[in-house]
Amino acid sequence: MNMDEKINILFNEIKLLKQNNKNSFDKKIKIMNNKIDNISIKINKKEDDIKNLINEKDIIIKDLKEKLLKQEKEHKIEIQKINNKIQEIISEKNKISENIKNVISDFELFKEKIKIRINEDIKSKNVKINNELTNLISTTKDLQNNFKIIKIDIDQLKNKEKKENSNNTQIFYSNDQMIFQSEEFNSLNQDEFKKKYYLNSKLLNLKEIHTEMIMGFKLSFRELDSRGNKFEGWSMNQKRGNYDYDPPIGWIGIGLKVLQKFDNSDNTWIGNNNSEGEWAVAYHGIGCGQSSENVKNIIRIILRSGFRAGHYQIHQDCEDINHKGCKVGKGVAFSPYIREAEDYSGILNINGIEYKAVIMVRIKPSAIRICNCSSKFFIVNGTTNEVRPYRILFKRC
Secondary structure, three states: OOHHHHHHHHHHHHHHHHHHHHHHHHHHHHHHHHHHHHHHHHHHHHHHHHHHHHHHHHHHHHHHHHHHHHHHHHHHHHHHHHHHHHHHHHHHHHHHHHHHHHHHHHHHHHHHHHHHHHHHHHHHHHHHHHHHHHHHHHHHHHHHHOOOOOOOOHHHHHHHHHHHOOOOOEEEEOOOOEEEEOOOOOOOOHHHHHHHHOOOOOOOOHHHHHHHHHHOOOOOHHHEOHHHOEOOOOOOOEEEOOEEEOOOOOOEEEEEOOOOOOHHHOOHHHOOOOOOOOOEEEEEEOEOOOOHHHHHHHHHHHHHHOOOOOOOOOOOOOEEOOOOOOEOOOOEEEEOOHHHHHHOEOEEEEOOEEEEEEEEEEEOHHHOEEEOOEEEEEEEOOOOOOEEEEEEEEEEO
16 A cells, blocks of 8 residues: 555544544533533522522511511500609609608607606606605504504414404505404514514514515506405415315415406405315415526516416326326426425515515316326416416515
């Protein structure tokens, strides 16, 4: 094969190669165009989606704006209401403050008037009390200097007391005088009187005790009753409310105001015949180990507020003799024996003289609890209505 032929063959191959390449390129171009078309379609679809999203966003933003505007209006209305309420409260507060100022001013004026009135009353009462005490002291001194003493047949007095229970020798106090009362009048000299009637030759200064009840114990005349004052004529082996008790021989009693005070003015409970309805007699010692002033305060508190059970309850778990199968329980202890009560009594100092003091009480029989290990004491659980003090007893130490 010559050279020209080879060249022609070569040209033909190149031509064929070009033709094949062109077809392949066109095919690739077409594929690319198809892909571009698909991408364009997708892009257009995405653009539509985006437009829809934008529209939805605009709608949501619009709704939110409308809601915010509405809420803002509501909030403004609420804020206005709150501000109005605050203004009302401030106004009310100012009125109240003004009222308080007026009340305080009125109260100060009232307090000043009360102070003036109290001071006037105190001055008036002090003058009255001082006059009464002066009269009492003066009259008592005169009576002490001019004693007319009573000689009494003790046996006859005891028999008389059992029958009538009204003629015991007693000392009576009024606001300005002291009286001795009995059946027979005879004169004895002072020494005989002290020996016979003043308890083992120990002269008890009744005037000073009575004055101390008012001044030291801070009791009023209205709380005392001279009908209950007693210094002699105690009967032996006494019984009240079906309970025996030891009479307080050696003691002097100052009466408390109890008559016509209870049970619609019925005095049966304090009777002296051991009749039905009478209450038992017992004693309560006060203030063992306490100072004289504390003993006086304790007595005054008891007389005005009643007895209260203390922490020392040694009998509360004992069996009650009066109520089989029951415990005595927590309560206040009393004794029908004056010596037992004396052991629990503190010492009082009256004008330099030392005395023992005991409260004499009546106890409702149904309220009495008695420990099976010691019958020396009555335990009373509820003392408000079941125990009634009616006499304060004093004994010179």
